[in-house]
Amino acid sequence: MDKIFSTATYKERRAQLKKKMGSGVLLFLGNEESSSNFKDNWYPFRQDSTFLYFFGLDMPGLTAVIDVDQEVEMLFGDNLTTEETIWQGLHPPLSDLAIKVGVEKTKPKSEIAEFLASLSDRPIHFLPPYRPENSQKLASWFNKSLQEIPSMVSVEFIKAVVSLRSIKSDEEILEISKAVNISVSMHKKLMQQAKPGMKEYELLGLVTGEALSHGGNVSFPPIITIEGQILHNHNYSNTLLEGKMLLGDFGAESAMHYAGDITRTIPVGSSFSDSQKEIYQIVLNAYQTAVAALRPGIRFKEVHLLACKKLAEGLKDLGIMKGNLDEAVDQGVHALFFQCGLGHMMGLDVHDMEDLGEEYLGYTEDLKKSSQFGLKSLRLGKELEKGFVITIEPGIYFIPKLIDQWQAENLHSDYINYEKLAQYRNFGGIRVEDGYLITETGSRLLGEPLEIEIKDLEQLREKQSNL
Amino acid sequence: MDKIFSTATYKERRAQLKKKMGSGVLLFLGNEESSSNFKDNWYPFRQDSTFLYFFGLDMPGLTAVIDVDQEVEMLFGDNLTTEETIWQGLHPPLSDLAIKVGVEKTKPKSEIAEFLASLSDRPIHFLPPYRPENSQKLASWFNKSLQEIPSMVSVEFIKAVVSLRSIKSDEEILEISKAVNISVSMHKKLMQQAKPGMKEYELLGLVTGEALSHGGNVSFPPIITIEGQILHNHNYSNTLLEGKMLLGDFGAESAMHYAGDITRTIPVGSSFSDSQKEIYQIVLNAYQTAVAALRPGIRFKEVHLLACKKLAEGLKDLGIMKGNLDEAVDQGVHALFFQCGLGHMMGLDVHDMEDLGEEYLGYTEDLKKSSQFGLKSLRLGKELEKGFVITIEPGIYFIPKLIDQWQAENLHSDYINYEKLAQYRNFGGIRVEDGYLITETGSRLLGEPLEIEIKDLEQLREKQSNL
Incomplete structure (x- = not known):
């Protein structure tokens, strides 16, 4: 055995x-x-x-x-x-x-x-x-x-x-890294084989098959969708359309049941549109800001809010948000675009120990979960410790129903330019995600790095479309 | 929808x-x-x-x-x-x-x-x-x-x-045929890609991925094993060894949840050994005997016993069984080699309606299930009707533990040559299986035919090994 x-x-x-x-x-x-x-x-x-x-x-x-x-x-x-x-x-x-x-x-x-x-x-x-x-x-x-x-x-x-x-031991970190590496290989397969005209379920077969081929399984039901703004999406019936983006959020469970969990958003065709590039870069900036902040002792809630601020800055540059961004983030305005949390613990479960209760896992006596829209979906708020394994997964999601709801109430109109926002109504959603180990002084990416920069993704997709 | x-x-x-x-x-x-x-x-x-x-x-x-x-x-x-x-x-x-x-x-x-x-x-x-x-x-x-x-x-x-x-309607038969055709395609992939040195779980990934790629799923946990004599085997950790046979019993569920279920046993290398060929042909003869007997009005139990008799005849030719075969089959002696039933109904469930109870599904007031070893595992005994969809899946399994048990009791030694049998102790197991629709006058294979004759399988495997 x-x-x-x-x-x-x-x-x-x-x-x-x-x-x-x-x-x-x-x-x-x-x-x-x-x-x-x-x-x-x-x-x-x-x-x-x-x-x-x-x-x-x-x-x-x-x-x-x-x-x-x-x-x-x-x-x-x-x-x-x-x-x-x-x-x-x-x-x-x-x-x-x-x-x-x-x-x-x-x-x-x-x-x-x-x-x-x-x-x-x-x-x-x-x-x-x-x-x-x-x-x-x-x-x-x-x-x-x-x-x-x-x-x-x-x-x-x-x-x-x-x-x-x-607190993950060295042998556990090795197992998680295995799971992450299989997850990387699942994503590479998708990036190499996705093309316009395919059904999402064809890619579900591709990545699930890859996970099983390593003696494990998927670590959760894969999200593979051209409707990236639907956060809990387990429908695979859409046809991949040129011009759309494909969001893939999935990972492997190793034979010993440790989890990997990676998200990438790629163009269905060989390149992103200008507007897709702009939003992607904002999400990537937030990801990098969050990763740079990881270290023992920092509250994950603080890392989350740093990422939110970075998202807000990018959205302000595009004219979608406006006004004082510290105030905006404090009031949760960014949650119109980033409705969920920045990440979660990962280990034997992809949302590690979620069965044991978020109040014990992600929060403490001194730090209770916020009830603010957005923050209330942050699974992990407490101080990071050496040996924690977490995911970092910022995103920007344009959800027509939510936009309509806020606009109807003229909610946070000091910080949101609803007129400009209307142009993005059918944009979809973008997320990137990787797993990190908290080290003595900062953090370390788990497993082999997977393309995440726009130019690297486009290069990969370009190759595919030439096949 | x-x-x-x-x-x-x-x-x-x-x-x-x-x-x-x-x-x-x-x-x-x-x-x-x-x-x-x-x-x-x-x-x-x-x-x-x-x-x-x-x-x-x-x-x-x-x-x-x-x-x-x-x-x-x-x-x-x-x-x-x-x-x-x-x-x-x-x-x-x-x-x-x-x-x-x-x-x-x-x-x-x-x-x-x-x-x-x-x-x-x-x-x-x-x-x-x-x-x-x-x-x-x-x-x-x-x-x-x-x-x-x-x-x-x-x-x-x-x-x-x-x-x-x-009683399956025409539109249901169409759906089952779709599921069978995906199952055929799963088997073809396995036949084309299996080779010595691979792990069984690599093939699990291959065939599960194929099922999902058609918008459905597997219809039950696939059996993919070089230990074909283990009837309920959901372990995939063995390495494929030249000289062994690979038993694949799996199928797809269509997007509408109708099931397919096919079994083939192929050589891990490019050809069967002589002894493997002999046993395979016996199983195939029993399969053909059973299929030829299918028609409305015949009890499936009778078809099962016809197949058992055919198996016994083949085993007698090899010197493993002996004596009066009618008596032997009547006493369930063949069940040392064929411990289970010849088939089951198939539809929205791979074992159709198993949740509703075998006594109502497979038997009647007039025909109760036998308690004899072998027959007690026959899920379907009653008269076939036009519109039934069933599987035919005879096999020969050499189970060392069972052989030892019978031999220790000198069970049915009038019909079993235990000395000859000892040569087959580590032979493994062979099964073939397809789905059939009961028609007005007989039966019809569901879906596209998949190679089942020794020469056709060897030809396919030969091609693979030349790649």
Whole structure:
């Protein structure tokens, strides 16, 4: 099995977790197979990331327990029956697998409920379930209703896991870099093969195939669209039209389930129009400003606002924004064009630890999330630390519906030139994105660099159109 | 929207269903988004097939009701909020979509529970849920525990749906043929590109990419393995070795979610060994025997047994089986080599309607499923009818663990030459599979023919190895 780290890695991670928790019983729910259109037609199995982080075993039907006080670690799961081995082939028994991740005690699945009951009134910590079958397990084990489960989640456990998983080890950074490099190769394929007349879904096939060909998968449903202004777009039915831009936001998950996530916006034809170049350069300037600001100790919210200011400056140069830009950014005016956050953490999940809750992951007691339109979509606000892996993904999106809404209310008209803006109504959207590691003194791009400058992208596209 | 049939099609299907049911209220649960490693990281959405069949709408969050007595048809679902349209783009309102499938009444999701309660003691029919979130919905609407739901399922409703969905219309056959043709193209790519030294997952990427490139997806998790004797094999980590065979069992789902499902077994190198050829030809003979027997009125169980007999004859010629083959097949001796069923229905699901229960789908009051090893894995036993779409997939699998088990018990030693069999212990497995439509007088291969004869496969592989 080359898909797990060393035994020592998992033991060390659990030792740190136990130290942080101090006492109590920790319950880890692995994931189950997930049915698509009938019970046995499954989506590709995806293990829970926290389970992978502490126990490494990448298969359905497992539950783990750490009893911090008794120093006991246990895996609950079933071996294949004789009949099952006929259909599924021979697999090592759970006890052998457990040893590989440093766990000495295994028990059949059927004993979990009884085991948990035997703990009587000792505190049992678990994390927020995000799959219905895991909520059902918890409800059944604790003899509670499904509605009661969310309030039983352990904030202490969440915080301990977040503090460990947030700081990536060298071996994790290597895995993330692998995922990023596959993501780069997915983007290169798209840049080489996209051409006018194609359907977006043809490119979905191309990049998904590339991800799978490396033994992993995509890290999230790819966005591949000529309607880049639609931020949550999982429609792939458009035809690529000359003159339009193609926004590709996708990445690979490595065989060990670490994520990559890259966005590029390229011309469907061989070159950008002048106006596309202008907006692209504004986005790229914001990206570079943000990257230059990355270092331990700076709040990511501050980096976000630096990027927003840079976007606003560019838009002012074009006559779309106007007035005092510090005031404008303070009031969130830029969010008419950049409605979302500058980035997110990345690791075993593409939005790392999103299941554990943004308030613990991206914010702190001292820094709560803003409710301002734009800022409220910033997943990460808190101070960066050495070892964080984050994405930087500024963009400019002209969303006709949102423009109409603001204009109808004459919103922020001191800072927005609605007349000029009307020219951009059907412009679309541009985003660029890469993953960065926070280092001692600043940051480092993860993986191999992928073309991002206008001239480099056009050169690549030019080559393609000559084929 | 070219991804739905005509309004008349859906109205007619529902009219037939109402006629069959006679009275009562029919409840159809659409599927929801399915979370992978955190709530908003979704697997590709897959609508429930029965929902697609009667209501055609391919999006999450819908529930439909037919009140047979009151002649009312209703769709429950929510339109995007203004904020959602900013992120997701403009979508037609549910009422417009409903009209396209001939449904005039729509209501918000929040009104379902109240609506169902208002029916007081009228019978409400629903189908077996196979996703946990849909079980939870039912439990909540009917104020029952999750455990009570299975016993509340309507057998009458199941039977009515099975009787309609089993007979494929011309437009459905066209869609299945599209799916089969994409499946053929997936197989051709694999046959052209597989070569010694590759990893199985590279081919997984190749064929999945091809399926997605046609606007659909794979119809089930592909089996691509040099260990063809492992019947349920979703591991892709082996390296392709010269001398081995590669078994590929996969297919596409068309953009409208109809399935294709084809299996071929090819040499990893450019040609089969003599012994591989011998076993392959036996499997192919069984395939041809089965296909020749297909016609309305014949029980599929009989076709299965004809194929088993043919397999046994071939194995007897090789000296692996011996004795009276009618007796041997009657006692299920062939199941040491062919442990599973000859085929299954295919349509909107690759194992069509498997969620509705094999006892209603594949068997009847007069023909119950056998419990004999081998036959108990035959999903379809009943009489074929014109309009059925089925697969034919015989195979020979040498499973060391199973051979050891039988030999240890000296099982069926009148019919098995265990000494001769020992030579085949590490042979692997071979399967071939295509989809057939039952016609007035016999059957018709669905889609374009794909190479299946030894010489044709070798010719294709020869070409590849010369590249």
